[in-house]
Amino acid sequence: MECVVQGIIKTQHVEALEILLQGLCGVPKESLRIHELCLKSAPVLGVVASEVRLLCDLEQPEPTWTVRHVGGAMRGAGAEQISVLVRTVVESKASKNVLRLFYALGYKLDHELLRVGFAFHFQRVARITVTVTSVDKMPKLYAIDDAVPVMPGIQLVEVTAPASSENYTEVVAAISSFCEYLAPLLHLSKPGVATGVVPTAVAAAASLMSSGGGKSF
Amino acid sequence: MASMEGVMGAQDQTQVQQQPRVEKLNLAVQQQLNLESVKTRAIGLYKAISRILEDFDAIARTNAIPKWQDILGQFSMVNLELFNIVEDIKKVSKAFVVHPRNVNAENATILPVMLSSKLLPEMEAEDSTKREQLLIGMQNLPISAQIEKLKTRIDMIGAACESAEKVIADARKAYGLGTRQAPTIVPTLDKVQAAKIQEQENSLRAAANFGEGLRLPGEQRHIPSSLPMHLVDVLPAGDGAHITDTSGMYPKNAPSNSINSQGTIPQSLGRSVPSPSAATGATSFDNTTTSPLPYANSPRSGTNMMNTPSPQQQAQVAQQQQQQQQQRQKIMQLLPHQQQLLAQQQFRQSPTPGLGQVHGQHQMQFSQPLAHQQFQNRQLQSGHVQHSIGQSQLNQGNQLRTHLSQFTGTANSTLFNTAQTSPNSQMISNISATMSSQSHLPRVQFGLSGGHAQRSHASQILNDPMFNMGVGNPSNMMPMQQQQQQQHGVQSGFGNMPGNAQNLQPGSVALQNASQNPNFQQRQQGQQ
Numbered sequence: 001m002e003c004v005v006q007g008i009i010k011t012q013h014v015e016a017l018e019i020l021l022q023g024l025c026g027v028p029k030e031s032l033r034i035h036e037l038c039l040k041s042a043p044v045l046g047v048v049a050s051e052v053r054l055l056c057d058l059e060q061p062e063p064t065w066t067v068r069h070v071g072g073a074m075r076g077a078g079a080e081q082i083s084v085l086v087r088t089v090v091e092s093k094a095s096k097n098v099l100r101l102f103y104a105l106g107y108k109l110d111h112e113l114l115r116v117g118f119a120f121h122f123q124r125v126a127r128i129t130v131t132v133t134s135v136d137k138m139p140k141l142y143a144i145d146d147a148v149p150v151m152p153g154i155q156l157v158e159v160t161a162p163a164s165s166e167n168y169t170e171v172v173a174a175i176s177s178f179c180e181y182l183a184p185l186l187h188l189s190k191p192g193v194a195t196g197v198v199p200t201a202v203a204a205a206a207s208l209m210s211s212g213g214g215k216s217f
Numbered sequence: 218m219a220s221m222e223g224v225m226g227a228q229d230q231t232q233v234q235q236q237p238r239v240e241k242l243n244l245a246v247q248q249q250l251n252l253e254s255v256k257t258r259a260i261g262l263y264k265a266i267s268r269i270l271e272d273f274d275a276i277a278r279t280n281a282i283p284k285w286q287d288i289l290g291q292f293s294m295v296n297l298e299l300f301n302i303v304e305d306i307k308k309v310s311k312a313f314v315v316h317p318r319n320v321n322a323e324n325a326t327i328l329p330v331m332l333s334s335k336l337l338p339e340m341e342a343e344d345s346t347k348r349e350q351l352l353i354g355m356q357n358l359p360i361s362a363q364i365e366k367l368k369t370r371i372d373m374i375g376a377a378c379e380s381a382e383k384v385i386a387d388a389r390k391a392y393g394l395g396t397r398q399a400p401t402i403v404p405t406l407d408k409v410q411a412a413k414i415q416e417q418e419n420s421l422r423a424a425a426n427f428g429e430g431l432r433l434p435g436e437q438r439h440i441p442s443s444l445p446m447h448l449v450d451v452l453p454a455g456d457g458a459h460i461t462d463t464s465g466m467y468p469k470n471a472p473s474n475s476i477n478s479q480g481t482i483p484q485s486l487g488r489s490v491p492s493p494s495a496a497t498g499a500t501s502f503d504n505t506t507t508s509p510l511p512y513a514n515s516p517r518s519g520t521n522m523m524n525t526p527s528p529q530q531q532a533q534v535a536q537q538q539q540q541q542q543q544q545r546q547k548i549m550q551l552l553p554h555q556q557q558l559l560a561q562q563q564f565r566q567s568p569t570p571g572l573g574q575v576h577g578q579h580q581m582q583f584s585q586p587l588a589h590q591q592f593q594n595r596q597l598q599s600g601h602v603q604h605s606i607g608q609s610q611l612n613q614g615n616q617l618r619t620h621l622s623q624f625t626g627t628a629n630s631t632l633f634n635t636a637q638t639s640p641n642s643q644m645i646s647n648i649s650a651t652m653s654s655q656s657h658l659p660r661v662q663f664g665l666s667g668g669h670a671q672r673s674h675a676s677q678i679l680n681d682p683m684f685n686m687g688v689g690n691p692s693n694m695m696p697m698q699q700q701q702q703q704q705h706g707v708q709s710g711f712g713n714m715p716g717n718a719q720n721l722q723p724g725s726v727a728l729q730n731a732s733q734n735p736n737f738q739q740r741q742q743g744q745q
Binding site: 006035038056063096097099111112135137141153154191195202 | 411
């Protein structure tokens with residue numbers, strides 16, 4: 001299971017966000033360049049088509065593949081009260097012919113995208129990962145070199161943390177409190193809920209970028 | 218607190234003095250400053266500050282985290298209040314003199330300095346130098362002129378200060394830093410921009426989470442010739458694989474890649490090929506004769522042919538259907554008895570579960586293929602083949618044998634007719650053209666097993682007459698065994714059938730050839 005929230009930020013404020021995260025997390029940032037292929041199969045068992053995501057990490061000298069299956073989200077009155085999405089997820093490393101395997105199994109490519117950005121991994125009650133990426137689409141199949149951003153002016157921010165059914169409340173609290181630190185720059189919410197930009201983002205970004213820092217009257 | 222005391226002392230004094238000097242001072246001062254209100258405000262401020270200090274004490278004692286937002290708010294309130302009080306008093310400070318009531322050790326030394334109106338010597342020196350600087354060019358002018366010039370200077374400086382303040386205020390607004398007290402105006406985005414950003418955000422979230430707007434249409438889904446590094450050795454590039462766009466449709470090439478063992482791409486699995494293609498038939502036949510089925514056991518031993526395990530049968534069927542399609546075409550051109558043997562062997566090897574509906578006829582059919590084999594073996598010059606085939610017949614336990622029994626005797630015209638109506642009329646007419654009745658059956662089975670839909674259909678076709686025959690003439694089977702020599706006669710009963718068959722199958726090669734090729738036999742076994 002994982003807890004996840006998403007938000008958007010204008011591209012011009014990404015640098016300020018990076019400075020803020022650097023200060024909050026205390027770890028150096030990691031570059032991110034992931035080719036994500038979403039495969040879908042015809043429903044062979046039941047009604048719902050099966051969907052699987054293959055992530056190829058292109059940042060390493062040797063590309064590594066990961067298989068990821070995103071399950072249903074937690075539902076119920078309790079789930080609606082918390083501002084973080086809790087959902088089941090299965091992830092595994094895979095060898096490089098995993099794509100061929102899934103094609104042979106009958107899956108077909110539904111869509112693909114390229115995520116370019118950076119990520120911070122740190123430990124605060126839970127192992128939290130913050131990724132700030134520009135989501136790019138490819139004009140032609142597999143043409144990652146020609147990828148263009150889906151929305152040039154906006155980037156996607158995602159805060160995730162793995163959780164289990166026993167401790168997910170603590171993980172949710174940890175993520176929520178961390179997101180409060182980011183409040184001046186962006187607003188984070190469940191993946192399906194739109195947030196808009198934060199009006200204080202400009203000022204907060206300016207203050208973060210300035211060398212003196214802070215307001216002095 | 219000294220200033221507070223001073224203020225309160227001044228208030229007391231003025232209050233005391235108000236009684237004797239009522240008229241003059243009070244009016245002037247009261248207009249500018251209401252001393253009572255100043256006193257109240259000062260007391261209130263004092264209480265607020267002491268309250269804040271108490272809160273800090275409590276927080277420090279309980280080690281709680283202070284709510285900085287609230288505390289900062291309180292500080293700003295206190296600050297504002299003090300500022301206002303001081304401002305008000307400054308206006309009338311000239312009217313008052315502040316001095317402590319008692320002279321004690323604390324203020325004995327400083328009191329004369331504070332009360333003197335004469336400037337300190339350092340201050341005097343500063344004052345004179347500044348005065349010189351100021352009047353540097355105007356010493357010789359008359360006083361009024363000096364006054365004028367000084368006034369203009371003051372005005373200029375005032376103007377410069379105002380413009381500077383204006384610039385600072387504008388810059389503050391531009392950066393949204395707000396006024397000094399508190400940002401009362403929160404910078405908001407105008408509606409158009411907000412709507413546009415909302416729209417962009419929704420599409421970005423949809424794209425990242427669900428892939429909306431990222432799906433390429435079918436015609437663009439061709440694998441490019443130059444793949445990125447991480448996909449180069451992963452994808453089967455260059456074989457023209459296409460990924461179809463319609464959901465739910467399996468890519469056609471995917472199974473072809475996996476079942477491509479024979480080197481031919483089936484146009485559709487299980488569908489019979491209506492028109493013989495001689496070229497492919499020739500090549501494929503050669504292929505099949507030379508390369509045995511991968512799943513089959515050793516082709517040499519007849520027993521192994523029969524004992525192919527069932528899990529492999531389905532895959533075998535798929536494989537064999539490809540082969541059989543090619544072989545069918547070849548079979549058209551084969552000699553009749555060769556075809557019989559070939560068909561029977563193939564028939565034996567591809568049992569279809571759909572045809573397993575008849576269970577009660579096993580024993581009856583058992584003899585039939587044996588008889589047939591024996592008949593064929595008569596034409597053969599090698600006896601061991603007969604023996605091996607006979608053994609294979611004995612070991613066979615599948616239901617296909619049930620259908621063999623249908624062709625015993627002469628009353629299988631109904632079966633022949635029904636078989637004619639099936640889509641594999643070619644095969645059946647081909648079968649009918651052969652000398653022996655038993656050869657019909659494997660061919661029929663053979664052709665019908667090619668399609669799933671056809672299987673049940675065929676079995677039903679075959680079942681009815683078979684039941685008729687089986688129930689009616691169980692004894693017909695037995696004579697066949699002993700009457701090997703009489704199979705000629707049996708065949709002659711069908712003598713007219715080849716004629717019919719030829720009418721039905723104008724394209725078939727003459728099937729009346731009687732020459733038997735032992736090599737062909739071997740090859741047939743090799744296929745399986």
